[in-house]
Amino acid sequence: MSAVLAIQGLTVAxxxxxxxxxxLDQVSLDLNAGEILCVVGESGxxxxxxxxAVMRLLPPGVAITGGAVIFEGQDLATADEATMRRLRGAxxxxxxxxxxxxxxxxxxxxxxxxEMFRIHTDLLKAEIEARVLSLLAEVHIxxxxxxxxxxxxxxxxxxxxxxxxxxxxxxxxxxxxxxEPTTALDVTTQAQIxxxxxxxxxRKGTAVLFITHDFGVVAEIADxxxxxxxxxxxxxxxxxxxxxxxxxxxxxxxxxxxPPLTARxxxxxxxxxILVMQDVRKTYRTGGFLGRGGRVTHAVRGVxxxxxxxATLGIVGESGxxxxxxxxCLVRLVPPDGGSVALDGLDLASLTRRQMRREAHRIQMVFQxxxxxxxxxxxxxxxxxxxxxxxxxPRVEAMRRAKALFELVGLDPASTERFPHEFxxxxxxxxxxxxxxxxxxxxxxxxxxxxxxxxxxxxxxLRLLAELRERxxxxxxxxxxxxxxxAQVCDLxxxxxxxxxxxxxxxxxxxEAPEHPYTQALLxxxxxxxxxxxx
Amino acid sequence: MKAFLRGYLRSPPxxxxxxxxxxxxxxxxxxxxxxxxxxxxxxxxxLQWPAGHPRFPLGTDNSGRDIAAxxxxxxxxxxxxxxxxxxxxxxxxxxxxxLAGYHGGWVDDVLMRLTEAFQTLPNFLLLLVxxxxxxxxxxxxxxxxxxxxxPAPARLTRAEFLTLRNREFVQACRTLGMGDARIIFREILPxxxxxIIVYASVVMxxxxxxxxxxAFLRLSDPNVASxxxxxxxxxxxxxxxxxxxxxxxxxxxxxxxxxxxxGQGLNDALNPRLRRR
Numbered sequence: 134m135s136a137v138l139a140i141q142g143l144t145v146a147x148x149x150x151x152x153x154x155x156x157l158d159q160v161s162l163d164l165n166a167g168e169i170l171c172v173v174g175e176s177g178x179x180x181x182x183x184x185x186a187v188m189r190l191l192p193p194g195v196a197i198t199g200g201a202v203i204f205e206g207q208d209l210a211t212a213d214e215a216t217m218r219r220l221r222g223a224x225x226x227x228x229x230x231x232x233x234x235x236x237x238x239x240x241x242x243x244x245x246x247x248e249m250f251r252i253h254t255d256l257l258k259a260e261i262e263a264r265v266l267s268l269l270a271e272v273h274i275x276x277x278x279x280x281x282x283x284x285x286x287x288x289x290x291x292x293x294x295x296x297x298x299x300x301x302x303x304x305x306x307x308x309x310x311x312x313e314p315t316t317a318l319d320v321t322t323q324a325q326i327x328x329x330x331x332x333x334x335x336r337k338g339t340a341v342l343f344i345t346h347d348f349g350v351v352a353e354i355a356d357x358x359x360x361x362x363x364x365x366x367x368x369x370x371x372x373x374x375x376x377x378x379x380x381x382x383x384x385x386x387x388x389x390x391x392p393p394l395t396a397r398x399x400x401x402x403x404x405x406x407i408l409v410m411q412d413v414r415k416t417y418r419t420g421g422f423l424g425r426g427g428r429v430t431h432a433v434r435g436v437x438x439x440x441x442x443x444a445t446l447g448i449v450g451e452s453g454x455x456x457x458x459x460x461x462c463l464v465r466l467v468p469p470d471g472g473s474v475a476l477d478g479l480d481l482a483s484l485t486r487r488q489m490r491r492e493a494h495r496i497q498m499v500f501q502x503x504x505x506x507x508x509x510x511x512x513x514x515x516x517x518x519x520x521x522x523x524x525x526x527p528r529v530e531a532m533r534r535a536k537a538l539f540e541l542v543g544l545d546p547a548s549t550e551r552f553p554h555e556f557x558x559x560x561x562x563x564x565x566x567x568x569x570x571x572x573x574x575x576x577x578x579x580x581x582x583x584x585x586x587x588x589x590x591x592x593x594x595l596r597l598l599a600e601l602r603e604r605x606x607x608x609x610x611x612x613x614x615x616x617x618x619x620a621q622v623c624d625l626x627x628x629x630x631x632x633x634x635x636x637x638x639x640x641x642x643x644x645e646a647p648e649h650p651y652t653q654a655l656l657x658x659x660x661x662x663x664x665x666x667x668x
Numbered sequence: 669m670k671a672f673l674r675g676y677l678r679s680p681p682x683x684x685x686x687x688x689x690x691x692x693x694x695x696x697x698x699x700x701x702x703x704x705x706x707x708x709x710x711x712x713x714x715l716q717w718p719a720g721h722p723r724f725p726l727g728t729d730n731s732g733r734d735i736a737a738x739x740x741x742x743x744x745x746x747x748x749x750x751x752x753x754x755x756x757x758x759x760x761x762x763x764x765x766x767l768a769g770y771h772g773g774w775v776d777d778v779l780m781r782l783t784e785a786f787q788t789l790p791n792f793l794l795l796l797v798x799x800x801x802x803x804x805x806x807x808x809x810x811x812x813x814x815x816x817x818x819p820a821p822a823r824l825t826r827a828e829f830l831t832l833r834n835r836e837f838v839q840a841c842r843t844l845g846m847g848d849a850r851i852i853f854r855e856i857l858p859x860x861x862x863x864i865i866v867y868a869s870v871v872m873x874x875x876x877x878x879x880x881x882x883a884f885l886r887l888s889d890p891n892v893a894s895x896x897x898x899x900x901x902x903x904x905x906x907x908x909x910x911x912x913x914x915x916x917x918x919x920x921x922x923x924x925x926x927x928x929x930x931g932q933g934l935n936d937a938l939n940p941r942l943r944r945r
Contacts, residue, residue, distance in 0.1 A: 464843045493845030506836035510858045520844040568840065 136163035143200035174361035175587040226301035232293035243281025249303040291322035319451035324658035352661025408440040412472035432458040445609040447623030455632035494572035501581035503561035507553040514549025559590035675937035682933020688926030696743040703737035707893040745894040753875040756814025761821025769829025791816035828860035862938040869931025
């Protein structure tokens, strides 16, 4: 087989002062016709830089310093800008992670896809229109005629990504580079898009360079796999071999960190409830004048759930299912419109703001974003000590406890004097956890606490969470969109869709024998589920 | 902090601005020592050209007062008005903007309509009205300038708060049970401050210009030696003895330039990412 795109000893230098001198160090990869090559790695591994270097779209200050990218007999690493412009889009196309930012919000979808033809061909207007419609039909957008007239915000995330793929494939490129194209999508949509890419690739014989961090996606789609770490390709080979018999230690650790989809053996759960949600409701109203013509969103409609003492209740669902709003209702960041949230018999939903502030220490929250959830201008120790200080602990005592908590969550107690930006993502999430634990809460609400972390860090944080739960006797509400993560930590699970709980019960029962069709669809959409089950 | 200083010191315009500003401050400090006499007292023959007489290096104005003495003493007035009026404007702006941005809803509506009411009036006209009503001594003029300059900082603060109030670290503070006042002033404000500090330099430059414009119309405090007063006086002899207006004009130009350069330098040093374009 001959390589369509050959990356040979490619070296890309980072600007001075970066954490390492090279983003890519002597990377060599061959992309053959009609295959999907997955480049997989954690953040900072250089996988996106590889795509950028091939397209010669590198961030300012980053430059190719050695090696070659051979495409159709030409070296792209040294080609001039005019040549690159002719190739981009027409011969090598790219699909990005976030279709909303990759599309121009002020122009219709059809117009933007048509632009590909207007730039690279001299087709007539009517011909272009016909081509755009057939492309949209090819990527299975319902009602292509209407989609062509729509603006990006009028389509769903999945439809936008389909439109992006249609645009990328418009001129029958030899090579398609897909940079985390499904990462921003829900799991059911992700399954459809992966299926679409694979199907189109088969029919058109396009070579696909697929960049991802998710081994599930790799198992789903890859013909061959290249694993990257710190700018180096550490392992390369056929998908079945890399996934089932990885040779390099890093690949082995990455694959071992992917949580299996099967629930762990059930633990004994106490029958005594600690948190009881009764018919919790929250409705958002936006716009409209004097209550007319506004849009009403029922974010949470009548959720009734019970968390037993010492247990972990997982709440899973896709974006817009209301799971995050429910979490915020529990800690009263969002006042629920109706229903009750009883913590050990005390209805939190009926408290005044002042009363709630006093009871706040009994139910605490861990947030998703390890970067946004810590005030960048406060020292780490202070962030942890803040809670007890508000509730009347003297500063010296609170700081001493903060040091002890740092130790508890596996951080160096000496690092309390450092600022958040001096910590890595995983460490910051530990600080967030220490902050929540500082108030010695009875219930901990964790909103996607590991979703922003790399898979190996994710595994560490999950292990820490399980360990703390045992040691401190915590009761957890665990919000996640990732069913694998849920399978790892939860005793009970509730599946939410459109603000309602469609199914709930012990996790082993729900995952092994889902009753509701939506739960079944959700479980069937998990990428690489067979691979995950084996693991 | 170190990176901030290094970033600031490395930029030549910012350093020129800082040196100019320090020169104005030095003038203000040394005024009593270099020109111990009342700068508004008669000193010699009126309308002597600069460098014409060794006692009057910058000449005399149409009443025979020493222009150099007025420039040095005037630096005090300009800086005083600039600093105090800016402090008033920024303080009011921060409180109004922070409350509006943090609370939203009807608080935001009321405060923003009030801000817009102030903004729709040209601020110089409003300043004229205030001075006409409350008189034109130095205190009134300074407070009046502060009172017409707060809407822009308020809107800026509000915009910063709107983006910051939904950040997870603010939500985290709320789940800890922290009170609103503490969240606003201790948690959010330090994060919102850099652009406001930068904007303060613009407010200060405008405040100095507003005072001189008032003085030019002879509506500022006539009992103090200010640059604007001198320009106003020179107006009568502008066609022949143009230096009477030109010298204080140059002083204002350089001071405003200095403040703007410092502001720009602060902006670049506080937002290093924006500069590398």
